[in-house]
Amino acid sequence: MPPASEAPGKRSPLESFLGLFTEVRAGEGVTAVLLTVNVFLLLTSYYFIKPVREALILAMRGGAEYKSYMGGAIAVALLFAVPAYARVARRLPRNRLVVGVTLFFVSHLVVFYALSAIEAVQPYLGLLFFLWVGIFNMMVVAQFWAFANDVYSEEQGKRLFPLVGVGASTGAVAGSWLAGLLTDREAPLVDVYTMLLLSAGLLAVCALLSQLVHARESSRVPEAPPEPKAADKPKRGAFAMVLRHRYLWLIAVFSLLFTFVNTNGEYMLGRLISGDAKVQAKDEVSLADAVAWLAVPENEPKAKAYFEANQATDFAGLTFEGSRDQVAQALLIRERTKALISGAFSDFFFWVNLFGVLLQMFVVSRLVKYAGFKASFFVFPVIALADAVAMVVVPALAVLRIGKTAENATDYSLNNTLRNMLWLPTTKDMKYLAKQAVDTFFVRMGDVSSALLVALGAYLAWEVRAFAVANVALVAMWLVVAGAILKAQVALKAQRAAGQLED
Structure with missing residues (x-):
């Protein structure tokens, strides 16, 4: 139901401000802002659950290896999810489809939150949630842009999509920053599972905004009837x-x-x-650093656990007592390597998101x-x-x-x-x-x-x-x-x- 571009009129102060970013005509401002806020919250909600996804799968034994295999599993799952979505999409008007599918995923987040309290489910929750996120983050974003395509004509979309895209870009940045703030390792404000409920709340607001956009545009321009199709052609x-x-x-x-x-x-x-x-890391961590680190009583059990986990590959034929300093140095090098990698990627993502x-x-x-x-x-x-x-x-x-x-x-x-x-x-x-x-x-x-x-x-x-x-x-x-x-x-x-x- 893309409405035709309206006749030129006087722009509101909001539309004049939005004109700093793209060409916005009279009567287009409110819907454009609603869509921009919608996708902002959508991306923010996704970045709220990313830390949960990583925490659940990487906490599993062999989680890093499982994570590398999940791309194929998600692709297979989508072979079933996409046709299922198509069947639903054919039966529902656009507002009920978009709102219904969004709330469907909201309910899943509540279920995952409940499952997190059940110990028997914990060994499998990481894989299940990683698979679910792989479907969720792709389907809801694709659905949003399908909805925006349906709201706007081609001429309007070419002018207004860059503005709506600002919501997606800033939502990713804001979501990453807020997720880091809320789950800070030193002073977390909420536990990792509460992020699921916060994400669900944001998604519920997205569903409301989608309904508002639909109601607004339907009142301005009645929804067009379905395009004619040959009666004898199967769907x-x-x-x-x-x-x-x-x-x-x-x-x-x-x-x-x-x-x-x-x-x-x-x-x-x-x-x-x-x-x-x-x-x-090898250049920065010396044997003297390892000796000083081992002098702290609570660090020796960490070194011993590292030795036992890696004895077959890194310390074959050695005993812990005979290689304490070397083990501690290897452990410190590993931790320093992780910190350097994390810092490098944080810096990289900062500049990517800023630009x-x-x-x-x-x-x-x-x-x-x-x-x-x-x-x-x-x-x-x-x-x-x-x-x-x-x-x-x-x-x-x-x-x-x-x-x-x-x-x-x-x-x-x-x-x-x-x-x-x-x-x-x-x-x-x-x-x-x-x-x-x-x-x-x-x-x-x-x-x-x-x-x-x-x-x-x-x-x-x-x-x-x-x-x-x-x-x-x-x-x-x-x-x-x-x-x-x-x-x-x-x-x-x-x-x-x-x-x-x-x-």
Whole structure:
């Protein structure tokens, strides 16, 4: 039910203020703010439960290994979740769908909170919750943008999506900061499980805001009747719809490729940061430091536990009494390495989020307005290509840190906005059904593809440069697909204008 752009009128003070970020016309301000606040709270709620997800799975024995395998499990789960969502979406009007699905996930958070108090469930809760979060965070975000696509016309979406995207960018930053503040290791304000209830509360507010947007837009412009479909055509599922339309499967391939490239880059960054951190930690922690640390009575049991856990691999043939100082030094090096890695990533994410918010607030809308959608669509892959080529030439952490900061900041701002704009000219069913399949399953398959490449690289003992070469090839394919998407979009618009577009 995208309303047509209203006739020019006098803008309210709110709309004049929003004009600092993008072009907002008279009558559009309130809905734009409601959607922006909605996605802000949605992302904040997700970042509230991320620490819970990490705490539950990493506290398990072998949790780090389980975590690395969960991408494939989530992809399999989405094969069932997406068709189930599609069946529900076909039966409900948009407000009941969006509100109902959001409250459905709210109820799950309450259930997980209750399960956290049952000791018998604890050994399995980490895996179950990690799987659930992998479905939740992809489906609710995809649903929000489908809803926004349904609210706005193509012309409105191109102007107002950059503003709505500010809510997503700032929500991620605010959620991370608040989660860190609330669960601070030194002085936590709430326990980790209470974060589930706080997240549930924010999601409930999101459901209310979605209903308000629907009510407001329905009162201004009555919801359009369903688009005519051939009576003898069977209703297709989400995946069948994607495969049927060239435009949709090109978006699916595009989503898989940019996720593949990004996840490869994250692997390279983690590998280089961890390698540098290990070297630095060994230089910083001396045997004298270990002796001084062992002099504190409560530290010796920690060293002994570390020795027993790693005797077979690191201390074969040794006894604890005969290697106390070396064991303590190894333990301190490990802890210092973890601290250096954590600090490096905290710094990296700070700059990524800062630049991402600034780009979203002041660059994205202007770039789309003055350079046009088509030119803007190639900015992100060109940055990713420059990053990959630079790593082929100089495979160093300093180079990758700069490249990945630019790449991720552009991904979280410009790319996130543009890839949601791709759905503006599609039908309602495509927005709610096919978009779920693309933004969940195909994005997750990009992560799975990267995991398979990393496994191959480990088997072949690849250096970081080899992964950069792989990214150059992948970005080249990505650029070809991006060009094909723009051509297919023209054809899809022509089909829809002629009344020939079927789901």
